[in-house]
Amino acid sequence: MPDPSTMPPPNMEAVLRFYATSPHHQAIGLKVVSADREKAVMRVGYDKRFIGNPDTGALHGGLVTTLMDSTGALAVLAQVPAGTAVATLDLRLDYLRPAIPGQDLIGDSHCFKVTPNLAFSRGTAFEEGNDDDPVANFVATYMLKPVGIGMDTGGDAS
Secondary structure, three states: OOHHOOOOOOOHHHHHHHHHHHHHHHHHOOEEEEOOOOOOOEEOOOHHHHEEOOOOOEOOOOHHHHHHHHHHHHHHHOOOOOEEEEEEEEEEEEEOOOOOOOOEEEEEEEEEOOOOOOOEEEEEEEEOOOOOOOEEEEEEEEEEEEEOOOOOOOOOOO
C-alpha cells in the first residue's frame, strides 16, 4: 500500500452501495447516515428482536458492538484507496450504560491513523440528541490489504 499521505481517494459510491446492500446490514436495519474522510455515522433502529434484557427492553450489547465495528470500518474505508480490503483485528468496546428502550442508536467514528498495513478508528454510540451521554465508546484496529476486489470491482477473492 502506498504512503497514506499520498493515497488515492476511496470509491465512496461503491463503499456506500456495499453498505446499503449488505445482507447483514439489511437484516438488522443498519444504515449509513453519512460518511466522508472526517467522520462516519450510522444508525440502527430500535427493534424488539434485538432486546438483550427483556425486563428493561434495553438492546443487546452485541448490537452495539456490530454498530460500532461497522461504523469504524466505514470510517477507515473513507480513508483508504478503492479496492482495499478491511478486516477487524482488534475492537475494544466500553459499554457505559444500557441504551434507552425504544430509541434508535447512532454510531459515529473517525479514522485517526492509517499506516501501510493498519488503520485505527474510535467513536461513540448514543441515542439521537444524547451524544453527551454515550452508551459506549470504542476503539478498533483494522488490517488493510490492497486486493483490488470487492467494493471497487464487484469481484471476489477467489
